[in-house]
Amino acid sequence: MNTGQKKEIKEYTINVFSENHIGLLNRLTIIFTRRKINIESLTVSESHIPGIHCFTIAINSYENLVRKVILQIEKLVDVLKAFYYTTDQIIYQEIALYKLPTSEVTGYIGLETLIRDFGIRVLEVTPEYTVIEKTGHKTETQELLEKLKNHRLLEFVRSGRVAITKPMKELTVHLEEKGMAFNYIMKEDESY
Amino acid sequence: MFRENHENKKVATASKAGCTVTGSEALMLSLLEEGVDVIYGYPGGAIMPVYDALFDYRDRIRHILVRHEQGAAHAADGYARVTGKVGVCLVTSGPGATNLITGLANAMVDSVPLVCITGQVASPLLGSDAFQETDVVGISMPVTKWNAQITSAEDVPGIIAQAFYLAKTGRPGPVLVDITKDAQFGETTWSYRKCTRLRSYFPYPKVKLNEIQEAARLINQSRKPLILAGHGVLIAGAQNHLMELATRADIPVASTLLGLSAFPSGHRLYAGMLGMHGNYAPNVKTNECDVLIAVGLRFDDRITGRLESYARQAKIIHIDIDPAEINKNVPVTLSVVADAREALSTLLSYVKENRHTGWIDTFGSFRSEEEEKVIRPGREPAGGHIRMDEVVHQVSEKTKGQAVVVTDVGQHQMVAARYYRFNRPGSFVTSGGLGTMGFGLPASIGAKIGRPDREVVLFVGDGGFQMTIQELGTIAQSNVPVKIVLLNNQFLGMVRQWQDMFFRKRYSFTELQNPDFVTLANAYGIHGERCIKREDLAEKLDSLLASEECSFLEVMVEPEHNVFPMIPAGESVSNVRLE
Numbered sequence: 001m002n003t004g005q006k007k008e009i010k011e012y013t014i015n016v017f018s019e020n021h022i023g024l025l026n027r028l029t030i031i032f033t034r035r036k037i038n039i040e041s042l043t044v045s046e047s048h049i050p051g052i053h054c055f056t057i058a059i060n061s062y063e064n065l066v067r068k069v070i071l072q073i074e075k076l077v078d079v080l081k082a083f084y085y086t087t088d089q090i091i092y093q094e095i096a097l098y099k100l101p102t103s104e105v106t107g108y109i110g111l112e113t114l115i116r117d118f119g120i121r122v123l124e125v126t127p128e129y130t131v132i133e134k135t136g137h138k139t140e141t142q143e144l145l146e147k148l149k150n151h152r153l154l155e156f157v158r159s160g161r162v163a164i165t166k167p168m169k170e171l172t173v174h175l176e177e178k179g180m181a182f183n184y185i186m187k188e189d190e191s192y
Numbered sequence: 193m194f195r196e197n198h199e200n201k202k203v204a205t206a207s208k209a210g211c212t213v214t215g216s217e218a219l220m221l222s223l224l225e226e227g228v229d230v231i232y233g234y235p236g237g238a239i240m241p242v243y244d245a246l247f248d249y250r251d252r253i254r255h256i257l258v259r260h261e262q263g264a265a266h267a268a269d270g271y272a273r274v275t276g277k278v279g280v281c282l283v284t285s286g287p288g289a290t291n292l293i294t295g296l297a298n299a300m301v302d303s304v305p306l307v308c309i310t311g312q313v314a315s316p317l318l319g320s321d322a323f324q325e326t327d328v329v330g331i332s333m334p335v336t337k338w339n340a341q342i343t344s345a346e347d348v349p350g351i352i353a354q355a356f357y358l359a360k361t362g363r364p365g366p367v368l369v370d371i372t373k374d375a376q377f378g379e380t381t382w383s384y385r386k387c388t389r390l391r392s393y394f395p396y397p398k399v400k401l402n403e404i405q406e407a408a409r410l411i412n413q414s415r416k417p418l419i420l421a422g423h424g425v426l427i428a429g430a431q432n433h434l435m436e437l438a439t440r441a442d443i444p445v446a447s448t449l450l451g452l453s454a455f456p457s458g459h460r461l462y463a464g465m466l467g468m469h470g471n472y473a474p475n476v477k478t479n480e481c482d483v484l485i486a487v488g489l490r491f492d493d494r495i496t497g498r499l500e501s502y503a504r505q506a507k508i509i510h511i512d513i514d515p516a517e518i519n520k521n522v523p524v525t526l527s528v529v530a531d532a533r534e535a536l537s538t539l540l541s542y543v544k545e546n547r548h549t550g551w552i553d554t555f556g557s558f559r560s561e562e563e564e565k566v567i568r569p570g571r572e573p574a575g576g577h578i579r580m581d582e583v584v585h586q587v588s589e590k591t592k593g594q595a596v597v598v599t600d601v602g603q604h605q606m607v608a609a610r611y612y613r614f615n616r617p618g619s620f621v622t623s624g625g626l627g628t629m630g631f632g633l634p635a636s637i638g639a640k641i642g643r644p645d646r647e648v649v650l651f652v653g654d655g656g657f658q659m660t661i662q663e664l665g666t667i668a669q670s671n672v673p674v675k676i677v678l679l680n681n682q683f684l685g686m687v688r689q690w691q692d693m694f695f696r697k698r699y700s701f702t703e704l705q706n707p708d709f710v711t712l713a714n715a716y717g718i719h720g721e722r723c724i725k726r727e728d729l730a731e732k733l734d735s736l737l738a739s740e741e742c743s744f745l746e747v748m749v750e751p752e753h754n755v756f757p758m759i760p761a762g763e764s765v766s767n768v769r770l771e
């Protein structure tokens with residue numbers, strides 16, 4: 001590892017804005033695997049700008065390394081712009097779904113506790129099973145998971161992180177600035 | 193001459209405008225549009241429609257039939273390095289495509305523009321493990337700048353246009369385009385538009401004046417400046433600007449392996465080559481200078497040695513076109529993210545005349561110590577076997593530093609880099625970042641085809657020669673007059689050197705039992721000679737160089753010679769060992 005590297009591992013959220021091309025996800029993950037960074041969660045969706053896709057990637061790493069990774073991501077031909085944020089710079093959520101025997105929900109745990117103490121939503125109730133949803137930070141969905149593990153939890157799934165950034169500067173402004181900072185062909189290049 | 197040709201081709205493609213053509217013909221027309229006059233390839237099932245179309249275009253696009261697809265990639269690489277144009281390969285799917293991978297990786301790390309076209313099974317068969325189907329787009333991802341798959345004829349012109357644009361602009365690199373067989377057979381209406389812009393691709397950072405002015409200030413104030421010139425100088429065609437900067441501000445210039453020939457070896461300001469087997473002075477002076485001006489290089493570990501003790505005392509100015517290279521390995525004082533030529537030409541508006549005589553004089557003692565301990569004993573040995581050093585030295589003298597020198601990888605590569613004295617830019621073709629044995633022979637083919645007007649001399653080791661030796665067949669069939677100098681030490685010399693120095697001389701599997709190389713060359717129809725005695729060397733080199741055709745000379749050299757100076761891996765550049 002380089003000197004000058006702050007040796008503190010933190011949680012970072014990376015936002016990548018890109019063209020929606022096949023294979024880009026593969027190219028992105030190669031950058032992380034080459035540097036032995038584990039992707040904690042990954043969400044891909046369209047962004048607020050038509051035609052531009054957004055990857056939200058949560059990782060734990062050193063800031064110095066994250067900075068290098070961002071530059072390597074931006075080097076990918078199909079990537080317009082990449083950002084990284086510490087957790088205090090974003091508003092983020094994850095969604096978790098839990099499936100339980102209905103008898104447990106109505107019996108031992110108590111639906112009221114779940115709703116009052118955990119703020120869950122009930123998605124489906126059948127005589128056999130009940131599916132509930134909790135949205136929040138991982139610590140919150142995890143806490144509920146730990147509790148339900150003792151109550152014959154049948155299935156559990158948690159989504160990747162989705163995040164909205166606090167800084168007010170808009171992506172389009174970033175992109176305009178970036179576009180202004182570059183040429184697309186060499187002036188002297190006669191062949192173009 | 194090339195221009196003229198190109199104009200003719202333009203006419204040919206224009207007359208097809210609006211016509212219905214197959215995907216394969218569209219590919220040929222696209223190549224013509226991009227000014228391609230030669231491709232390196234090898235046919236097979238999944239690329240046969242393209243080869244069939246090529247048959248009609250063989251008078252306008254020269255096809256070099258290699259003997260292995262790796263050879264195609266390296267030949268295209270050698271061609272691209274000496275011409276500055278994009279090298280083009282054409283191969284079949286599956287094994288043809290996978291054979292390209294080493295060549296792609298090599299071009300990727302050395303920033304060489306290639307467009308490699310691979311055939312692919314018909315699109316309905318994709319993903320079904322069809323005969324000779326491999327996921328070449330997936331496999332080649334880490335070793336290409338960009339890649340794409342074409343599954344419909346109408347996409348051929350657009351994707352090919354993008355491929356060329358991406359390969360050659362910005363920091364160049366290899367691009368792979370996979371074309372399914374149905375796209376090759378399919379039909380489309382011909383039209384072509386060059387790609388000049390992609391909204392997500394930012395090839396040329398605009399020079400920021402404040403950065404340049406700050407760089408100029410640091411340079412103008414410096415008392416012990418040192419320029420490091422890398423491959424980026426040659427790629428950008430910035431050697432004249434480099435010369436102007438060096439001479440005006442009186443700054444010594446050191447070169448990376450791939451930067452060799454960007455600055456004339458005989459110039460009073462030339463400090464020599466950097467790195468593990470570089471010259472004594474520039475390595476030591478890296479840790480003494482006050483301002484280090486690094487142009488178009490990426491601070492590879494073979495250059496920096498131990499990072500923690502690399503140029504810590506210096507203010508470092510890093511000029512590079514790739515933002516991801518800044519602070520990647522070496523933390524810098526000031527970065528100028530720009531094309532080397534643009535950056536240097538702007539910088540020249542602010543850099544003042546200067547003299548650093550005292551500082552430059554301090555290089556002298558290091559130079560003479562190296563001369564005395566390493567260079568002269570190698571060039572003029574008292575007796576014994578011929579040394580690689582004297583062979584390269586003589587070739588350098590005989591070609592007056594005007595040849596294109598191509599090397600393979602190993603001791604002979606370092607010796608060639610150290611002792612050939614370059615007088616012309618763009619004269620050294622070698623595998624730098626990947627250190628690919630087997631690169632030399634095919635790369636020399638591409639170099640000679642790219643620059644038929646220049647003498648092309650290949651220095652190759654007995655190990656690496658046998659990795660792509662079958663390309664002698666290509667040379668014979670396509671009549672490529674390269675001059676091959678095989679420096680035969682009967683060892684995997686560079687590995688043996690490490691065993692000698694760092695593994696208690698335990699020569700674990702580095703000795704080679706070789707074939708009769710001269711007979712082998714002859715078998716390919718290539719004239720070959722062997723030189724064993726020192727007194728025959730000059731004459732044999734003369735006749736090699738005088739030959740109009742490809743010619744081969746095997747020189748039996750000292751088997752256990754070690755290349756010095758050497759910075760042992762992971763040590764500081766100050767710890768250069770001269771013996």
Ligand SMILES: Cc1ncc(C[n+]2csc(CCOP(=O)(O)OP(=O)(O)O)c2C)c(N)n1
Nearest residue numbers: 602603604627629653654655656684685686
């Ligand atoms: C494809 C490949 N395999 C292995 C190596 C490791 N390697 C580096 S130099 C070298 C020895 C080269 O021997 P030779 O071609 O005879 O050249 P010499 O060093 O003797 O001049 C080897 C095996 C390599 N660089 N490339």
Ligand SMILES: [Mg+2]
Nearest residue numbers: 653654683685
């Ligand atoms: Mg050898």
